[in-house]
Amino acid sequence: MVFGELVIPTTRALWDDEEELQEYVQSDMEWEHELSPDVIDNLYVVDTSTVIKLFEKCILTDLAPVNRSKRAGVRIYQLKQDTVVLYEHKTEFVSGEIIQSLRPFIDKAKNVYGITSSPIALYQSNDAPEDFTCFVRCLSTGITANLMSYCIHNNRGCQLFIGYVEQAPLDSINSEPFLRLFGEIGLEIKSHYNMILQAPSNNLYM
Amino acid sequence: MAYTHVSVGNVGQLTVDLIITTLNLKKVASIWHPAIIPFIGGDPYQVEVDNPCTACELYTSEALKIAVIQLRSSIEPRLALDFFALLRTDILNLNISEIVILTTVFAYELHNIESSHFCYISNSDTKLKKLHISPIVVNEFGKYVANGAGFAIKLYELLHDVVKCSVLAKYVSEGDNRPDAFAMMNLIKELYLLEGKNSFPIKIPLSWNYVFGNPPPVGLF
Numbered sequence: 001m002v003f004g005e006l007v008i009p010t011t012r013a014l015w016d017d018e019e020e021l022q023e024y025v026q027s028d029m030e031w032e033h034e035l036s037p038d039v040i041d042n043l044y045v046v047d048t049s050t051v052i053k054l055f056e057k058c059i060l061t062d063l064a065p066v067n068r069s070k071r072a073g074v075r076i077y078q079l080k081q082d083t084v085v086l087y088e089h090k091t092e093f094v095s096g097e098i099i100q101s102l103r104p105f106i107d108k109a110k111n112v113y114g115i116t117s118s119p120i121a122l123y124q125s126n127d128a129p130e131d132f133t134c135f136v137r138c139l140s141t142g143i144t145a146n147l148m149s150y151c152i153h154n155n156r157g158c159q160l161f162i163g164y165v166e167q168a169p170l171d172s173i174n175s176e177p178f179l180r181l182f183g184e185i186g187l188e189i190k191s192h193y194n195m196i197l198q199a200p201s202n203n204l205y206m
Numbered sequence: 207m208a209y210t211h212v213s214v215g216n217v218g219q220l221t222v223d224l225i226i227t228t229l230n231l232k233k234v235a236s237i238w239h240p241a242i243i244p245f246i247g248g249d250p251y252q253v254e255v256d257n258p259c260t261a262c263e264l265y266t267s268e269a270l271k272i273a274v275i276q277l278r279s280s281i282e283p284r285l286a287l288d289f290f291a292l293l294r295t296d297i298l299n300l301n302i303s304e305i306v307i308l309t310t311v312f313a314y315e316l317h318n319i320e321s322s323h324f325c326y327i328s329n330s331d332t333k334l335k336k337l338h339i340s341p342i343v344v345n346e347f348g349k350y351v352a353n354g355a356g357f358a359i360k361l362y363e364l365l366h367d368v369v370k371c372s373v374l375a376k377y378v379s380e381g382d383n384r385p386d387a388f389a390m391m392n393l394i395k396e397l398y399l400l401e402g403k404n405s406f407p408i409k410i411p412l413s414w415n416y417v418f419g420n421p422p423p424v425g426l427f
Contacts, residue, residue, distance in 0.1 A: 024288040096240025146244035149260040153238035
């Protein structure tokens with residue numbers, strides 16, 4: 001640091017004072033079909049690559065989505081009377097806009113579930129269970145938190161689950177609590193998760 | 207009515223925590239809008255969690271005729287104007303007589319450290335003017351200079367022509383900002399809450415026990 005140099009401290013004031021606010025122009029999410037759901041018993045909104053991978057392998061298997069928005073990173077699947085929404089984070093739309101567009105589904109569903117995951121290191125409590133491979137607790141941030149906030153705001157019931165997992169790849173052991181949870185919230189598990197070992201994409205440790 | 211949002215040191219939020227706990231305000235509504243960055247957590251004011259808390263909530267006391275909006279996360283800039291327009295409409299519909307926006311500005315903007323560590327903007331003959339608090343200065347382009355104050359100025363500009371409105375800001379740095387919140391709470395007591403009544407102690411909310419998160423796991427040592 002040079003003497004006299006002005007060092008601006010890091011701050012929680014995220015807003016840049018010089019930035020002018022623009023009028024909001026709603027962008028088109030480019031859904032493949034119209035968002036007009038029929039009857040929905042259970043709506044599952046799924047976030048993070050870990051849980052999405054489990055849903056793809058164990059619940060949806062080779063099912064094709066009934067609707068999708070590539071721009072927003074959202075895929076919608078129909079399982080009999082239940083609807084599954086998989087969300088892969090894209091920067092173009094904020095979670096509030098996605099929840100806004102999913103309102104026809106949320107308002108129609110009898111039960112709403114949000115499922116997400118987080119690294120185990122981020123679990124902030126003294127009462128962590130002994131089995132540290134993976135365990136399930138409630139409360140979260142992100143699109144699933146937005147889902148629950150919307151449901152609370154509209155006096156709707158909603159259950160939100162966050163599975164804390166080690167950053168190790170998913171295998172049959174650390175995926176087990178998730179599959180147990182899926183079964184308990186009415187999902188049919190078509191196959192159990194088996195880890196597929198892949199060669200590293202670089203030769204650093206060869 | 208008091209309103210706060212994310213700014214330097216989050217002193218506005220901490221002060222609203224103190225107002226809610228000290229005056230025993232009750233949660234009457236949650237506020238949802240796509241612009242609000244989502245958050246779900248435990249109840250910050252009670253051990254027994256019967257209701258999760260969300261990013262933006264309204265607390266009131268009918269007896270004291272006070273309402274506060276606690277905004278615990280930030281606003282997405284792209285959708286901010288839409289949110290503020292709806293907020294303005296709701297504030298008008300609720301017939302609120304006066305609004306105080308609590309915020310902070312960077313401490314390095316305070317050039318005379320012997321002067322008050324608070325500054326303000328107001329559209330009415332407020333008591334703030336009698337407390338030797340400096341008004342927030344306006345630059346050569348007619349804009350208020352309040353670096354680090356987040357959306358407070360923008361919100362003031364949208365509200366000042368329809369309702370009695372003030373921005374109360376404190377010069378702070380990032381860190382343990384609980385003393386700043388106490389100072390702001392004492393000023394609010396003096397300006398708006400006491401009005402000739404006897405003083406009362408400030409109560410600390412439960413969530414302040416976890417300002418720096420939980421203790422590190424025992425296994426670490």
